[in-house]
Amino acid sequence: MPYVSALGYIGIGARDLDAWQTFATEILGLQVTRTADEENVDTLFLRMDSRHHRIAVRAGEDELSYVGWEVANEANLDAQVSELESAGVTVKENPQLAGVRGVVRLFQFEDPAGFHLELFYGAATVAEPFVSPTGVHFITQDLEGRDLGLGHIVLAAPDTEKMVDFYLNTLGFKVTDLITYKPLVLTFTHVNPRHHSLAFGPAAEGAKPYMDHFMLEVESIDAVGRALDEVRAREISLTATLGRHTNDGMLSFYMKSPSGIGVEYGTEGKLIDDDTWTVTNWNAAAFWGHDRSHTH
Numbered sequence: 001m002p003y004v005s006a007l008g009y010i011g012i013g014a015r016d017l018d019a020w021q022t023f024a025t026e027i028l029g030l031q032v033t034r035t036a037d038e039e040n041v042d043t044l045f046l047r048m049d050s051r052h053h054r055i056a057v058r059a060g061e062d063e064l065s066y067v068g069w070e071v072a073n074e075a076n077l078d079a080q081v082s083e084l085e086s087a088g089v090t091v092k093e094n095p096q097l098a099g100v101r102g103v104v105r106l107f108q109f110e111d112p113a114g115f116h117l118e119l120f121y122g123a124a125t126v127a128e129p130f131v132s133p134t135g136v137h138f139i140t141q142d143l144e145g146r147d148l149g150l151g152h153i154v155l156a157a158p159d160t161e162k163m164v165d166f167y168l169n170t171l172g173f174k175v176t177d178l179i180t181y182k183p184l185v186l187t188f189t190h191v192n193p194r195h196h197s198l199a200f201g202p203a204a205e206g207a208k209p210y211m212d213h214f215m216l217e218v219e220s221i222d223a224v225g226r227a228l229d230e231v232r233a234r235e236i237s238l239t240a241t242l243g244r245h246t247n248d249g250m251l252s253f254y255m256k257s258p259s260g261i262g263v264e265y266g267t268e269g270k271l272i273d274d275d276t277w278t279v280t281n282w283n284a285a286a287f288w289g290h291d292r293s294h295t296h
Contacts, residue, residue: 002172003080006149007197008070008123009053009101010214012259013060017042019258020057027230027255028216028263029134029223030055037100048138048216052102052124054150055214062259064211066116067153069171069191070123074105077121080171081107084119087170091119112166113157113209134226139217142271148194151216151264156201157209160187163200173198176272177247178281186285188247193271195248213239213254213262217269221251224267231255243289246282254290 014020017034024030024046031047037058045053058065071077084091091109097118098106104122111117132138140148157163164187167173173189176196180186188196201212218224228242231253239262240254252266 001079002174002191003071003076003083004069004119004171004173004191005072005076006070006147006192007067007151007153008120009051009055009068009150010153010211011056011058011065011068012257012261013063013065014044014057014259015060015062016258017044017057017059020044023236023258024055024057025133027134027227027234027236028265029132029136029138029218029227031130031132047130048132048150049130049140050125051140052126054140057259062261064115064261066118068101068103068118068120070147070149071119071121073121077105077107077119080119083172084109084170089170112159112162113155115155115209134223136223136227137219139219139267139269142193146193148192148271149197151214152194152197152199153214154199154201154212155209156203156212158203158205158207160185160200160202164189167198167200174274175279176277177279179247179285180281180283190272193273195250195270195272211261213264215250215252215264215266217250218265218267221267224251224253224265227265228253240290240292243286243291245290246284246287247280252290 024032033045037043042059044057046055048054089109091107093107102124103120106120176188176190188199191197237256242253244251249270250266251268252264254264257263
């Protein structure tokens with residue numbers, strides 16, 4: 001039985017927190033709380049909905065620090081931990097870190113590529129309404145109120161087969177579809193109605209695994225367009241032009257964050273129903289646009 005229900009949060013390191021604060025508020029439209037964490041390290045907590053935060057950006061190296069996968073309740077948490085341990089994965093509960101993250105309980109472990117993962121339930125939610133500095137609304141729930149999570153992330157590692165096997169067979173993720181650029185294959189997986197919460201791409205043999213990008217979904221084409229105008233006006237590096245994806249239907253563009261990690265900013269992402277969904281293998285990532293050759 002799958003227990004993970006959503007991509008709850010991510011943590012990122014950043015050498016330039018001031019640049020990240022400007023980027024988060026004025027480009028992405030996130031609310032920012034800046035404070036010292038438990039180790040007295042300067043940290044930005046980025047809010048996009050009723051959760052206290054979905055992204056934490058901490059002073060440090062420019063890289064992905066951790067990924068928080070959410071389960072619905074304590075029983076599911078214990079069941080997933082038991083399955084991880086049965087698969088030989090070292091899992092450690094960390095009550096102190098749970099307090100820092102603002103969750104009820106939290107376990108730490110690593111995937112086959114060495115990414116630091118956290119499994120949790122009971123995320124901190126605040127009564128004060130989310131108010132975007134740019135007036136955008138982020139899609140973290142569907143129309144029925146089901147949690148869709150932060151958005152999605154794409155992880156790159158030299159051995160993608162081990163990664164896919166771990167997330168499907170140990171964590172219970174489900175394949176949504178594939179995109180094949182011979183000989184490369186991208187695998188897209190889901191844990192809720194969002195088309196994908198996690199996708200996998202290949203990294204060069206011997207290269208350090210990394211997060212290629214994370215995706216934030218907003219409510220309208222106009223919100224995407226205004227953000228794109230701002231990106232161009234400030235000469236922020238675009239890594240893919242505006243385009244429409246084949247598999248999830250997302251209308252989006254890609255840009256570099258101050259950490260160098262990519263950010264996809266889009267709208268109209270597809271929702272799926274496991275009872276009627278059929279896995280397909282696309283031969284291209286975009287119907288149009290998403291040109292990576294004329295960016296800056």
